[in-house]
Amino acid sequence: MRIGVVCHPTFGGSGVMATELANHLGRMGHELHVISYAQPVRLDPFNTHVHFHEVQVQDYPLFLYQPYELALSSAMVETVRKEKLDILHVHYAIPHAYAAFMARQILADQGIHIPVVTTLHGTDITLVGQLPAYKPAVCFSINRSTAVTAVSESLRAETIREFNIERDIQVVPNFVDVKRYGRGDASARSRIAQPDEAIVCHVSNFRKVKRIPDVLHVFAEIRAQRAAKLVMVGDGPERLPAERLAAELGISQDVLFLGKTSDVERILGVSDLFLLPSETESFGLAALEAMASSVPVIASRAGGLPEVVDHGVTGYLEDIGDVSAMAQRALHILSSESTLAMFSQQALEAAHRFSMEQIGQAYLDLYTSLLHGEQAHR
Ligand code: GMT
Numbered sequence: 001m002r003i004g005v006v007c008h009p010t011f012g013g014s015g016v017m018a019t020e021l022a023n024h025l026g027r028m029g030h031e032l033h034v035i036s037y038a039q040p041v042r043l044d045p046f047n048t049h050v051h052f053h054e055v056q057v058q059d060y061p062l063f064l065y066q067p068y069e070l071a072l073s074s075a076m077v078e079t080v081r082k083e084k085l086d087i088l089h090v091h092y093a094i095p096h097a098y099a100a101f102m103a104r105q106i107l108a109d110q111g112i113h114i115p116v117v118t119t120l121h122g123t124d125i126t127l128v129g130q131l132p133a134y135k136p137a138v139c140f141s142i143n144r145s146t147a148v149t150a151v152s153e154s155l156r157a158e159t160i161r162e163f164n165i166e167r168d169i170q171v172v173p174n175f176v177d178v179k180r181y182g183r184g185d186a187s188a189r190s191r192i193a194q195p196d197e198a199i200v201c202h203v204s205n206f207r208k209v210k211r212i213p214d215v216l217h218v219f220a221e222i223r224a225q226r227a228a229k230l231v232m233v234g235d236g237p238e239r240l241p242a243e244r245l246a247a248e249l250g251i252s253q254d255v256l257f258l259g260k261t262s263d264v265e266r267i268l269g270v271s272d273l274f275l276l277p278s279e280t281e282s283f284g285l286a287a288l289e290a291m292a293s294s295v296p297v298i299a300s301r302a303g304g305l306p307e308v309v310d311h312g313v314t315g316y317l318e319d320i321g322d323v324s325a326m327a328q329r330a331l332h333i334l335s336s337e338s339t340l341a342m343f344s345q346q347a348l349e350a351a352h353r354f355s356m357e358q359i360g361q362a363y364l365d366l367y368t369s370l371l372h373g374e375q376a377h378r
Helices: 014-029 068-083 095-111 135-144 152-164 184-188 211-223 237-247 263-266 285-292 324-334 337-354 358-375
Strands: 001-005 031-036 049-053 087-091 117-121 145-149 200-202 228-233 255-260 273-274 299-300 316-317
Touching: 001 014, 001 068, 001 285, 014 031, 014 049, 014 087, 014 117, 014 285, 014 358, 031 068, 031 358, 049 068, 087 358, 095 117, 095 135, 117 135, 117 152, 117 273, 117 358, 145 152, 145 358, 184 285, 200 211, 200 255, 200 263, 200 285, 211 228, 211 237, 211 273, 211 324, 228 263, 228 337, 237 255, 263 285, 285 299, 285 337, 299 324, 316 324
Parallel strands: 001 031, 001 087, 031 049, 087 117, 117 145, 200 228, 200 273, 228 255, 273 299, 299 316
Antiparallel strands: none
């Protein structure tokens, strides 16, 4: 199959999912054409079946805002025509579903009919997508996609509740390539912590929705009871305030802010516990990646997190903002080697439920059904 993929190329989970899916389908022998304004970080440069097409936005002094959606629609049209694509799969509705609708119209005008799959990922529905400035266009482009998927039941339900949806939305959860993850040895661990210290980890893009202060408050309560280090991976607007808060809480010496790093797997591989106390989280790919590294998760009972984290089995879920309950759960998991080992094992087993092979096949099945229902351009 010849598949066009549109995504945000940054460190966010939707870009990671789009790119890993492209790498996986490319390894299966399909031809993947990734269209974005920059090469996604995880795109496999050694995979000869995966190709990158950069969207060229031309600066023009009349515009205060350069029209990215127009450039993206044009790039989709050109790539579909030149590469004879069968299907377009766009990740994150804004602005991709809208730009894909336009591309599809332009192509139809030229006698080329191509199905468009839109995958909803999170704040495209739960936050940004609901802003009055975007909502009508988001709703329209969801209704006009050939097929729509959401990464959790929770996100599907919220989309139907908040938008005027006139169509089916299929749930296709996120996946993880468990083989990429593993446990680090004592020497790797010793670079972060002393042998008696637990390693607690958080990975995100440090936006308000992640409730970064809660991560620090939970850790401060853990730290008051036992030796531990907190590793904060990622960067974003909440990072500087978090560094100040760590100082105010008197825990700076035990908190490492590592910024953006492509070594997330190695850091997870030496971690004992993962914290994700988000305000909302449609899925929580970071939690799944932690579980694939045998790291139990303490998270908020929000959005799709209960579909990923099994309360009392692979970690614990507590009410949003209940930092004391989260800290108590964390201390329980860390209370003995055998308790930690049991949760770690269960976390790893649960991660296998979201295997790349199975989810990749679900997308392929969807593409195939659309191609049978709609004449592709050849
Ligand atoms: O929607 C966002 O905030 C951005 C998006 C991203 O690109 O990282 O994150 C969402 O998509 C991920 C991949 O499907 C999910 O794992 C995240 O839970 C989701 N983020 C939120 O819902 C806050």
